[in-house]
Amino acid sequence: MDGRRRTVGLRRAALFRSKASRRPSEPPEAWSDEARLAYNMEKSIQNGIFAAIAAGIFSSFLPLFAIEALHATDYQVALLSSLPQLVNFLVLIPGALWLARLRRLKPFTAANLGLGKVFMLLVALAPVQPWLDPAWWVVLFVALMNVPTALGALGWQAFIGALIPPERRNRFFSRRNRDTTLWTMLVVLASGLILNAFDKRSPGPYQAFIALAALFGFLETAALVQHVETASPEDGVRGMGAFRGLLRSPAYARFFVAGLFFNFAWQMAWPLFNLYNVKVVQATALWLALFTVANQLSQIIAFTAWGRLAERFGGGPMLAVTAVGMATAPTLTVLSTSPVYLLFVNFFTGLFVAGTVLLLFNELLAVSPAEKRTAAVALFNVGVGVVGFLAPQVGVWLAGLIGLHGAMHLSSLLRLLAAGVFAGGAALAARAPEPRVGAKPAEAERTG
Numbered sequence: 299m300d301g302r303r304r305t306v307g308l309r310r311a312a313l314f315r316s317k318a319s320r321r322p323s324e325p326p327e328a329w330s331d332e333a334r335l336a337y338n339m340e341k342s343i344q345n346g347i348f349a350a351i352a353a354g355i356f357s358s359f360l361p362l363f364a365i366e367a368l369h370a371t372d373y374q375v376a377l378l379s380s381l382p383q384l385v386n387f388l389v390l391i392p393g394a395l396w397l398a399r400l401r402r403l404k405p406f407t408a409a410n411l412g413l414g415k416v417f418m419l420l421v422a423l424a425p426v427q428p429w430l431d432p433a434w435w436v437v438l439f440v441a442l443m444n445v446p447t448a449l450g451a452l453g454w455q456a457f458i459g460a461l462i463p464p465e466r467r468n469r470f471f472s473r474r475n476r477d478t479t480l481w482t483m484l485v486v487l488a489s490g491l492i493l494n495a496f497d498k499r500s501p502g503p504y505q506a507f508i509a510l511a512a513l514f515g516f517l518e519t520a521a522l523v524q525h526v527e528t529a530s531p532e533d534g535v536r537g538m539g540a541f542r543g544l545l546r547s548p549a550y551a552r553f554f555v556a557g558l559f560f561n562f563a564w565q566m567a568w569p570l571f572n573l574y575n576v577k578v579v580q581a582t583a584l585w586l587a588l589f590t591v592a593n594q595l596s597q598i599i600a601f602t603a604w605g606r607l608a609e610r611f612g613g614g615p616m617l618a619v620t621a622v623g624m625a626t627a628p629t630l631t632v633l634s635t636s637p638v639y640l641l642f643v644n645f646f647t648g649l650f651v652a653g654t655v656l657l658l659f660n661e662l663l664a665v666s667p668a669e670k671r672t673a674a675v676a677l678f679n680v681g682v683g684v685v686g687f688l689a690p691q692v693g694v695w696l697a698g699l700i701g702l703h704g705a706m707h708l709s710s711l712l713r714l715l716a717a718g719v720f721a722g723g724a725a726l727a728a729r730a731p732e733p734r735v736g737a738k739p740a741e742a743e744r745t746g
Contacts, residue, residue, distance in 0.1 A: 334526055338461050341524050343474050348518035350478035354486045355511035356418060358590050359493065361572040362583055363436070363504035368425065370433040376569045376694040377437050382444035383565070383686025386679055393449045394676030397456060404527045407453030408519050410446040415515030417443030422508040425501045432501075452679060454522070456672040459663045461525070467660050472605030475656055476598050483594035490587020498583055544674055549665040552723035553614075554678055557658060559719055560621055562685045563712030564654075566693035567628045570706055573694075578635055578702065585637045589644045596648030597655075604653040613661040614724030616653060621717035623650025628706035628713075 329337070364370035364378060400406055417439050424435035462470055489507055496503040545551045575581045575589070608616045627647040631640065666674035696705040 329526070335461075335463075335466075338525050339470060339474075341521055342458065342461070343477055345518055345521035345525075346474050346478040347481045348514050348521055350482040351485045352415070352418075352511045352514040352518060354482035354590065354594075355489055355507055355514070356421075358486050358586060359489070359504055359507055359583065360421075360436075360440075361576060362498060362586060363501065363508070364433055365572070365576050366498045367501040367504055368431075368433040368436060370436070372569075372573065372694055372698075374433050374437055375572055376690045378440055379565065379568045379690035380687045381437065381441040382448075383683045383690075385441055385444040386448045386683030387687060388683075389445055389448050390452055390676045390680045390683060393452050394673050397453060397672050397676075402527055403453050403457040403460070404522065404525060407450050407457055408522045410450035410453065411522065412446075412516065412519040414443050414445075414447035414450060415512045415519070417446070418512040418515060419509060422505040422512070425505065448679075448683075452672070452676055455659075455663070455675045457525075457527070459666075459671055459675070461527070464664065467663065468605040468609050468656075471656055471660060472601045475652065476601040479594045479597045479601070479652075483591045483598070486587050486594070487591045490584045490590075493587070494582055494584035496583075544667070544670060544677055547665070547667060549727065550667070550674060552726065553661055553665045554681065556617075556716065556719040556723050557662070557678060558681045558685050560617075560713065560716035561682050562689045563709055563716050564624065564689075565686050566689040566696075566712070567706060567709040568693070569690045570628070570693050570697055570702060570709070571631065573697070574631060574702060574706070575640075579637060579640065581637060581640075585640075588637075588641055592641050592645040593648035593651060596645045597652035600649045600652035601656060604656050607653075608657055608660065612724065612727075613657050613664065614720060614727055617657050617661065618717045618720035618724060620650045620653035620657060621713055621720055623647065624654055625710045625713035625717060626650075627710070629710040632703045632706045 360378065361375065364375060370378075397403065397406065421436055421439045421443070424439060425432045427435045430438075489510075493503050493507065545554060575586060579585075581589070604616065604620070624647065627643070627650075630643045630647070634640070662675060662678055663671070693705055693709065696708060699705075700708070
């Protein structure tokens with residue numbers, strides 16, 4: 299007991315020293331590097347919690363809002379998944395070129411994320427818009443929302459990549475993802491319980507919760523503004539020259555190919571899950587919330603473990619493992635229409651979603667040449683945008699051709715093949731290892 303008290307006392311003393319090192323009389327630029335990093339990490343977690351709550355509420359109930367309340371067609375449901383990806387494709391390259399000219403990333407990022415939440419509010423107002431069918435207004439506003447959102451996400455990835463040192467990323471993002479997922483789980487569960495008390499065909503309750511999601515989005519923007527940004531973006535290659543030669547980097551090229559193939563297999567099933575849960579299972583808002591909660595609960599459990607495994611075995615091999623786990627999700631889902639069974643399926647597959655979300659982002663930052671980080675992130679996201687536009691359309695087309703069950707099984711098979719591509723890339727990297735970003739001494743690239 300005495301040893302535990304002494305440990306707690308030392309931690310409190312360290313925290314006090316950290317806070318004392320950034321006295322209010324000093325400008326943020328005068329803080330020590332460690333104090334500035336600790337402050338930015340704290341604000342990043344707050345920012346992540348608000349962002350995840352906003353996205354969790356919006357994405358959890360948007361399909362039910364569109365299908366049940368607004369009677370969206372299968373084609374419109376597919377567009378809700380694919381149009382945002384097309385928008386990514388159209389705006390990310392110009393956005394990366396613009397970002398490369400900026401001395402500060404925070405104002406650009408905050409402005410775009412805040413504007414995206416204005417369009418989220420407009421989604422809530424879709425039922426009262428004139429001229430078009432309300433479901434088409436939802437499709438339109440979701441597409442427009444993703445113009446500033448895509449630019450803001452690009453800015454955030456470059457911004458956070460510069461703020462968090464490479465050697466701290468796995469552990470920090472494990473903690474950040476765990477905390478954000480916990481809060482999202484609690485809020486989505488409460489939202490589902492409340493929505494379950496209303497008629498699922500009534501648009502009013504969905505409108506209220508989408509507006510609430512936008513409010514959390516504005517809080518996300520406020521937390522981002524509070525970050526301390528002192529370093530300018532990397533003094534690297536500017537303009538279109540920043541994109542030249544990226545795919546000649548073996549580490550980046552391997553990750554690029556494997557990541558896009560996996561994203562195709564992953565995203566082709568996204569509208570199929572919505573259609574299966576709402577039309578086949580006929581899940582209520584409460585059950586949809588419980589599916590999300592089960593998935594997120596297992597993510598909370600798994601985030602820290604995936605971060606440690608990646609530090610020990612490398613991100614590439616662990617991505618192959620997570621892809622194998624993700625391959626089970628579509629097939630396991632269509633084996634039963636029992637909501638209780640699907641609850642357990644969502645819990646199981648959430649273990650691998652945690653690894654996928656964590657490792658895809660960390661590996662992208664790790665394999666991106668430091669002097670071309672913004673361009674490298676943008677190029678990959680453009681590729682994901684192209685794949686993300688096509689994949690849901692292909693998924694819905696296949697569902698009409700071979701049935702919903704057949705399309706889900708095919709998605710599982712393709713995800714399994716993607717795991718093989720990740721494993722092959724990791725094997726090539728092990729045979730011809732390259733220096734890692736943030737290694738000592740720091741180098742430009744990391745194996746993927």
